[in-house]
Amino acid sequence: MYDINLTNIKKGNKMYYLLLGIGIVVLIILMFVIVNNYLTAKQMDASTTSTKVVVNSELDNDGKTMYSPTYYYVVNGQEYTCSSSSSSSKNPGTSNKKVYYETSNPSNCLTEYSKSSNKMIYILTIIPLVLIALSIFELSKASKRIKAIKKLNQTGKLVKNLPYRLEDANMEINGVSIQKIVVDYTLPTGSTITLEGDPRYDRKVGDADGLVDLVIDENDPSNYFLDFEINRLSGNLPTDYYQNPPQVNTQVSNQTNQFNQPNNMF
Numbered sequence: 294m295y296d297i298n299l300t301n302i303k304k305g306n307k308m309y310y311l312l313l314g315i316g317i318v319v320l321i322i323l324m325f326v327i328v329n330n331y332l333t334a335k336q337m338d339a340s341t342t343s344t345k346v347v348v349n350s351e352l353d354n355d356g357k358t359m360y361s362p363t364y365y366y367v368v369n370g371q372e373y374t375c376s377s378s379s380s381s382s383k384n385p386g387t388s389n390k391k392v393y394y395e396t397s398n399p400s401n402c403l404t405e406y407s408k409s410s411n412k413m414i415y416i417l418t419i420i421p422l423v424l425i426a427l428s429i430f431e432l433s434k435a436s437k438r439i440k441a442i443k444k445l446n447q448t449g450k451l452v453k454n455l456p457y458r459l460e461d462a463n464m465e466i467n468g469v470s471i472q473k474i475v476v477d478y479t480l481p482t483g484s485t486i487t488l489e490g491d492p493r494y495d496r497k498v499g500d501a502d503g504l505v506d507l508v509i510d511e512n513d514p515s516n517y518f519l520d521f522e523i524n525r526l527s528g529n530l531p532t533d534y535y536q537n538p539p540q541v542n543t544q545v546s547n548q549t550n551q552f553n554q555p556n557n558m559f
Contacts, residue, residue: 294447297442297520301494302438302442302491305494309431317421334408337395339395340392341366341394344366346388347363348386360380363375364390364406366394377404441516445516452478455478457504469496471492472498473490474521475489478509488514491519506522
């Protein structure tokens with residue numbers, strides 16, 4: 294067995310747990326808004342066309358102009374106003390629109406503009422749902438990965454001191470590009486394969502010796518694990534090291550040297 298450190302993979306899990314939490318919170322907020330809008334709309338049992346529209350504008354935090362309309366409408370000879378509950382960077386214009394209101398309390402209203410904006414909330418729920426699904430998928434994949442590594446720890450072959458290169462894992466965290474270890478490994482059959490390590494969520498990109506270690510199932514080369522420091526629990530063996538220096542046959546070497554010595558007998 295080997296001393297395999299799973300901290301890097303578990304750190305990746307923390308990121309997906311965070312994304313999962315964010316997705317759930319955003320989904321709860323959106324569902325609350327959807328239910329509230331549904332209950333509000335259900336109260337509106339009558340409608341009329343507005344008599345006047347006033348477009349309000351204000352600057353948001355980015356300096357962009359946001360517009361929201363206020364509709365004037367008349368019920369039983371009395372004028373009421375109904376302001377939109379949302380705003381948009383697109384000017385809604387001053388065309389009269391339908392206003393929905395409660396017969397028993399005409400001041401309780403909902404603009405057609407707000408009602409159409411509410412439909413966007415249904416579309417927005419796709420974002421947290423995708424975030425939740427992606428997080429669950431990645432966490433499930435990481436769980437299977439950890440199980441595979443633990444099994445590999447029982448049966449895999451240790452290969453130490455492999456030269457490696459770093460490549461972009463096509464991921465960013467807080468604007469920092471995440472990299473992965475890549476090595477070219479020669480199997481006992483003589484064929485060379487390229488192995489890509491897990492994304493370095495811990496942002497570690499090197500070790501003191503400038504080499505990496507590998508645990509691999511050579512009967513199934515797709516099952517492997519790369520890290521900067523993997524050691525045999527019982528102590529590393531000379532055969533664990535990649536491309537060991539050739540052992541010189543000292544007896545043959547000495548005999549060769551004797552033959553090469555000048556003959557001084559005469």
